[in-house]
Amino acid sequence: MSLIGEERKDYILNLLNLEGKVKTTDLVDNLNVSSETIRRYLEELEEENKLKRVYGGAVKINISREEPSHLKREVLHAEEKRIIGRSAATLVEDNEVIFIDDGSTTLHIIDYLLNKKNLTVLTNSVPALYLLIDYKNKELLSGDIFFIGGKVSSLQSRVVGSMAEKMIENFYVDKAFISIDGIMLGKGITSFDEERGQFARKLIDQSKISVVVTDSSKFGQVQFYKIADFNKIDIIVSNVDAPKEWKEQLTQKDITWIQAE
Known part of the structure; x- marks a missing residue:
């Protein structure tokens, strides 16, 4: 494959991240081939497991319409999530009130908070709670921990539901760190689960700055429940740079994109 061919394939993948699907007729016109x-x-892209061909074009691969369990999510793209968590933690300042949601990516933020002073950390994640308690008992974490109560999802090791939403209304946080299941320009950020999506939406409303943490596998994905439009997001932290087709709208909506390193 010539370089121009590789560039064309990159164009196709970038368009998939933007729209979630491509049409053969449009590609013929746009690429003049x-x-x-x-x-x-x-x-070739399907053989590389980068898309799925359908009649008249292709769609981005959606591995599952069901949310994997927390244990399974922890091992998916683990190194990318660790890097994202480390980068997201640099946004946290001493004396801040922050929320860390139940995502496997946000969980990695906690490991890099140990040099911060006098934090107040809220979470609805059971694994995050145990990790915070462990660091607190070892005197490695400075500050207070609040656990949001309500309906427990044993499979996802998180608390969600109307009680949790009501409880979060009593708090205002400086920064909320939010994991997602899908992100697409024009569609916003989405979740597999309605209750989790509703809770994340409420969390965004209660935060001064909303920070979405996501690896690139979520680009171009639209899941069942819409959490929020792009204009509700302040910062996105990912393992890669923003798709070039997104950058103009990210600038227009004053969204800061941080590529974790």
């Missing part, structure tokens, strides 16, 4: 060439590109 034959339909046979486009079909070959799509076949």
Whole structure:
């Protein structure tokens, strides 16, 4: 494959991240190549497990319509999540009130809070709570811990539901760190689960700054429940740079994109 061919394939993947699907006819017009060439590109990308071909084009691979358990989520893209967590933690200042939600990516933030002073940390995540308690008992964490109560999801090791939403209304936080299951320009951020999505939406309302942490596998994905539009997000932390097609709107909506390193 020539360099121009690789650039065309990158264009196709970037368009998938933007829209979640591509049409062969549009690609023929936009790339000024034959339909046979486009079909070959799509076949090669499918063989690389980067998209799924459908009639008339291709769609981004959606591994599952069901949320994996917390234990399974912990091992998916683990190194990317660790890097994202470390970078997100640099946003936390001494004396701040922060919320860490139940995502497997946000969990990694906690390991990098140990040099911060006098934090107040709220969470609805059972694994996050245990980790915070462990660091607190070892005198490695400075500050207070608040656990949001309510309906417990044993599979996801988190608290959600109307009681949790009501409880979070009593708090205002400086920064909320939020994991997501899908992100797409024009569609916003989404979640597999309605209750989790409702809680995350309420959390955004109660925070001065909302920080979305996500690895690139969530780009171009739209899941069941819409959490919020892009204009509700202040910062996005990811393991890669923003898709170039997103950058103009990110600037217009004053969203800061941080590429974790």
